[in-house]
Amino acid sequence: MTVDSDRFVVIGNGVAGTTAAEHLRKNSPSADVTLLAGEPYPLYNRVALPIFLKGRVQERNVMMRTREVQEARGVKLELDTWVSGICHEEQTVMTADGRAFPYDRLLLATGGVPHPLRLPGANLHGVYQFQTLDDTKDLITRCEESESAVALGGSYIGYELAEAFSHRGLQTTWIMRGDRFLRRLLDEDGGRVVDLLARDRGVDVIYNDWADDIHGENGVPTSVSTMGGRSAPADMVGYGIGLRYYTELAESIGLEVGKAIITDEYLRTTRPNVFAAGDVAEFYDVIINRHNQMGTWDNAASHGRLVAQNMLGKELVYIEVPTYVTTMFGSRLSVLGLTPESHPDLEREVQFNTVTRKYRALFFHEGKLVGAVIIGVLKGRRKLEELIKGRHPIEGDRRALFDLLGPIDVAEPHEE
Ligand SMILES: Cc1cc2nc3c(=O)[nH]c(=O)nc-3n(C[C@H](O)[C@H](O)[C@H](O)COP(=O)(O)OP(=O)(O)OC[C@H]3O[C@@H](n4cnc5c(N)ncnc54)[C@H](O)[C@@H]3O)c2cc1C
Known part of the structure; x- marks a missing residue:
């Protein structure tokens, strides 16, 4: 259980860290919450960076918070503040510019960094x-x-x-x-x-x-x-050749680390007052009864909301169907739930049409629907999510599920 004087420190102000910091204050208005941000900006929408790059929106449309909003929400935001170490015995986080932030409960929401390109010419400007x-x-x-x-x-x-x-x-x-x-x-x-x-x-x-x-x-x-x-x-x-997750801080205080930071279904690490959320959390996923790691905005935001409550003493289990939706050369790509990308042993049913440029694959584990990938407009999303979350075996012809997604042979208008 937390006490009123508890100090909460959150490392990383992506969507997981920012959501967690704000929900700590929302659920406990007297909580002392500090958000340490390596980047010089308050929360911005990473998912909107591709449309910013395309020139379809301006920088101001990508920004999601200002320092003032963050302060009004009771979060002490420290920008341009890189955490260089943690002393768990003294319950203190140290920053590269020589400051120290004591904590009672700590959240690691540090995401990852792209693998560098190692080629002759990779250092050229451009x-x-x-x-x-x-x-x-x-x-x-x-x-x-x-x-x-x-x-x-x-x-x-x-x-x-x-x-x-x-x-x-x-x-x-x-x-x-x-x-x-x-x-x-x-x-x-x-x-x-x-x-x-x-x-x-x-x-x-x-x-x-x-x-x-x-x-x-x-x-x-x-x-x-x-x-x-x-x-x-x-x-x-x-x-873009993959991410390396920031696990060094976790390793330095003896937390269990796999591909990312290992947590249970409550997003608690192997130390009781240290939590992890977002891309950097390899959490116990009760939908598939094993550890899982996601690289999606929705998952990171949901982690942030849930972990805040658990840092305040609740025991809420993370159970969500993460969805990654993006454009696909004018069409759409939607990825829901579990896929063979992280779990190659899943069974699949496929439907496609090269004329309409549509493709659907549904993924199954132990007779249950666990995920899907759809190229084309995503119809029937809610029903698919319910089926995945429900974890009930799919009786009868699994291919009948394609009917939820609309006709495969009818083309949809593409975006410019
Ligand atoms: C170009 C792009 C497009 C994407 N498109 C989609 C999409 O269409 N749909 C989708 O679902 N997802 C998409 N994603 C993925 C999605 O953005 C991420 O899954 C999500 O933002 C992860 O949030 P996070 O808070 O876990 O981590 P991050 O957003 O990575 O935030 C972590 C923050 O922690 C900071 N940090 C790390 N270490 C330290 C330290 N030691 N001290 C201080 N700060 C530290 C980092 O600088 C960073 O700002 C995209 C990602 C990118 C890059």
Whole structure:
């Protein structure tokens, strides 16, 4: 149980940390809550960075909080404050600029950092990761000076870059190691539908290959050559080759760490007064009875809401169906619940149509629906979520579930 004088420190002001900090105050108006932010901005919408990059919204539309709003909500926000260490014996967090913040309860909501690109030419001005608001501003500046671009990586960030580059009218080449986009999630038919959508937009996609050199002149890129002997013009290069989760702080105080920080279903780590939430939490997922880790906005926000209550002494179990919804070259991609990306042993049922550019896969575990991926407008989302959450075995013909999603052979208008 917490007492009124408890001090709460939250590390990381992404959506998980900010939501948690605000809900700590909302549920306990006298709580002393400090939010330590490595970046120089209050909460902004990471999910909106791709549309900002495309030029469809302004920076102000991406921002979600101001310092004033945060203060009015009773959260002490420390921007540009990188946590460099934790002394658990003294229950204190230390920052790189030499300050110390004592805590009674601590939340690690630190997310992750992109794996660096290790290639000749990767240090040229004009080669970018895509994770933060500052990355996006750098990308936009360079897009405005460029005519051609290469996106590297066959996962979500590689796709977002390829789509944004082509949306801005750059001659775009998308290079991935695998034989299709999201090769661990989509099967060959799903990959084919994405390939068609990309080519409809004029994107040149190179599969089963990888960059071996970024060539430059006067310190900026000019082209990318591949191991397979291809070459693509590139005034700029963006890459997304996965995240490394910030687990160092957790390890330094002896917490159990796997791919990310291990928690139970209440988002408690292996130390009773230390919690983890958002991308960095590898939590016990009662939907599948094993540990799970998500990289979605919804999941991080829900974690934030729930962990605040548990830090205040409740014991609420995390049970949500996370959803990742994004554009897909003018169409939509929706990923719900569990997928073979993290759990390769799931069974699947597939329906697709290359003419309408639609694709659906439903994933099952022990006879229950646990997840889905849909290319095309997502209809029947609520029903699918109910079925996943309900954890009841699906009786009869599992393919009948496709009826919930509307006809596969009717095309939908694509966005510009
Ligand atoms: C370009 C892009 C597009 C995306 N699109 C989608 C989408 O369409 N749909 C979707 O569901 N999800 C999307 N995501 C993923 C989604 O944004 C993340 O899952 C979500 O933002 C994770 O939130 P978080 O709070 O857990 O972590 P983060 O948002 O990563 O926040 C963690 C914060 O902690 C800070 N931090 C780390 N270590 C320290 C330290 N030692 N001291 C101080 N601060 C520290 C970091 O600087 C960071 O600001 C996208 C992500 C990106 C980058």
